[in-house]
Amino acid sequence: MQPATLLLAAAALFASSHVPIAAADDITYAITQPATGDVVSTSEPSVIKWTSTSTAKKVSFFLEAAGSSKNLFTIATNLFDSGSIAWQPPSNITPATDYVIVLQPEGSTSQFLSAQFTITDSTVSNNSTFSPTAGQKIHAGVTIVVLWPVDSSVTNVSVFLMQGASTASLTSIDTVATDITNHGNVAYVIPDATASGDDYVFAIQDLANSTNTVYTPQFTIVGSNSSTTTGTATATTTGTATGSAASSTGTGASTTSSSSASASGTSKSAAAGRETAQGMLVGVLAAALACIVVR
Ligand SMILES: *[C@@H]1O[C@H](CO)[C@@H](O)[C@H](O)[C@H]1NC(C)=O
Ligand SMILES: *[C@@H]1O[C@H](CO)[C@@H](O)[C@H](O)[C@H]1NC(C)=O
Ligand SMILES: *[C@@H]1O[C@H](CO)[C@@H](O)[C@H](O)[C@H]1NC(C)=O
Numbered sequence: 001m002q003p004a005t006l007l008l009a010a011a012a013l014f015a016s017s018h019v020p021i022a023a024a025d026d027i028t029y030a031i032t033q034p035a036t037g038d039v040v041s042t043s044e045p046s047v048i049k050w051t052s053t054s055t056a057k058k059v060s061f062f063l064e065a066a067g068s069s070k071n072l073f074t075i076a077t078n079l080f081d082s083g084s085i086a087w088q089p090p091s092n093i094t095p096a097t098d099y100v101i102v103l104q105p106e107g108s109t110s111q112f113l114s115a116q117f118t119i120t121d122s123t124v125s126n127n128s129t130f131s132p133t134a135g136q137k138i139h140a141g142v143t144i145v146v147l148w149p150v151d152s153s154v155t156n157v158s159v160f161l162m163q164g165a166s167t168a169s170l171t172s173i174d175t176v177a178t179d180i181t182n183h184g185n186v187a188y189v190i191p192d193a194t195a196s197g198d199d200y201v202f203a204i205q206d207l208a209n210s211t212n213t214v215y216t217p218q219f220t221i222v223g224s225n226s227s228t229t230t231g232t233a234t235a236t237t238t239g240t241a242t243g244s245a246a247s248s249t250g251t252g253a254s255t256t257s258s259s260s261a262s263a264s265g266t267s268k269s270a271a272a273g274r275e276t277a278q279g280m281l282v283g284v285l286a287a288a289l290a291c292i293v294v295r
C-alpha cells in the first residue's frame with residue numbers, strides 16, 4: 001500500500017466505532033485559546049476556546065503552572081461542552097509566562113493542556129526585586145514578565161530594552177511599552193533577531209521626569225543564531241526546555257502528522273506523562289497504522 005492509502009485506511013479505521021482503540025469513550029479535546037505566547041491580564045476577561053471530537057461530556061477547567069500538576073485556580077467545573085467560556089485570572093495569581101489551562105472531562109482521568117501563556121497583573125505588583133535578575137539567561141523569542149519595585153510617586157512609565165557596559169553608556173535596542181500605568185510589571189517578547197549579549201538591561205523611565213529612570217540588573221540574551229538552544233533553565237521565564245516544547249506543539253498542530261508525531265513526543269515528556277489532545281490523536285492514528293501493517 002502507498003502511504004497515502006495507508007493514511008486513508010487509518011482514517012477510516014479511526015472513524016469506525018467497532019475499533020476498540022477509537023471507542024466512544026475516547027473523546028479528545030484541543031484547547032485552541034490561549035495559544036502559545038498569549039498574554040492574559042488579571043484586569044480583564046479573556047476567552048478559553050476548545051474543540052472536541054464529541055460534546056457528550058461535561059468539562060472542567062483549571063489553571064496550573066506548566067509541569068506542576070498543581071491546581072492553582074478552579075476556573076469552572078461541569079460545564080456543557082460549548083467550545084468556549086470567558087474567564088479572568090484572580091489577582092492573587094503571580095505574573096509569569098508558564099501557565100497552562102487544564103481541561104478535565106467529566107468522569108475521566110484524562111487531562112488536556114493548553115499551550116503555555118503569560119499572565120500579567122494590572123493591579124500594582126510591587127515586587128521588591130527586579131526581574132530579570134542579574135546574569136539571568138533568556139533566549140530570544142521567549143515571552144518574559146519584566147518586574148520592578150513601584151515608586152508610588154511615579155504614575156506612568158515607559159520601558160525600554162537597552163544594552164551597554166554601564167548605565168552611563170546604554171544603547172536603546174527596543175521599546176517594550178510607552179506610557180503605561182506604573183504597575184510594576186509588563187509582558188514582553190524578546191525579538192527573535194536580538195543579538196546575543198550579556199550586557200542587557202530594561203530601563204523603566206518615569207514619564208513625567210525622564211531623569212528618574214531605574215534599571216534591572218544586567219542579564220544575558222541568547223540570540224537565535226546561537227547553537228546552544230537546549231539546557232539552560234531560567235528563573236522567571238519559561239526556560240528553554242519548556243519554551244521549546246510549547247512552540248513545537250504549536251507548530252505540530254498546523255503541519256503534517258509526521259511532524260506532529262515528533263512534536264507530541266516532546267510535549268509528553270514536558271507534561272510529565274499527560275498528553276495534549278493532539279498527541280493523543282497522533283497516537284491513535286499511529287496505532288491504527290500499526291494495525292494495518294500487521295495485517
Ligand atoms: C517577586 O517576583 C518573584 C519572581 O516572579 C516571585 O517569586 C515573588 O513571589 C515576587 N514577590 C512579591 C512580593 O511579589
Ligand atoms: C514598593 O516596594 C519598594 C521596595 O520594597 C518600596 O520602597 C516602595 O515604597 C513600595 N511602593 C509601594 C507603592 O508600595
Ligand atoms: C497613564 O497611562 C494610562 C494607561 O496607559 C493612560 O490612560 C493615561 O492617559 C496615562 N497618563 C498620562 C499622564 O500619560
Ligand SMILES: *[C@@H]1O[C@H](CO)[C@@H](O)[C@H](O)[C@H]1NC(C)=O
Pocket residue numbers: 194195196223225
Ligand atoms: C544572525 O544571522 C544573520 C544572518 O546570517 C546575521 O545577519 C546576524 O548578524 C546574526 N546575528 C547574530 C547575533 O549573530
Ligand SMILES: *[C@@H]1O[C@H](CO)[C@@H](O)[C@H](O)[C@H]1NC(C)=O
Pocket residue numbers: 209210211212213
Ligand atoms: C527627576 O528625577 C531625578 C532623579 O530621580 C530627581 O533628582 C529630580 O529631582 C527629579 N526632578 C523633578 C522635577 O522632579
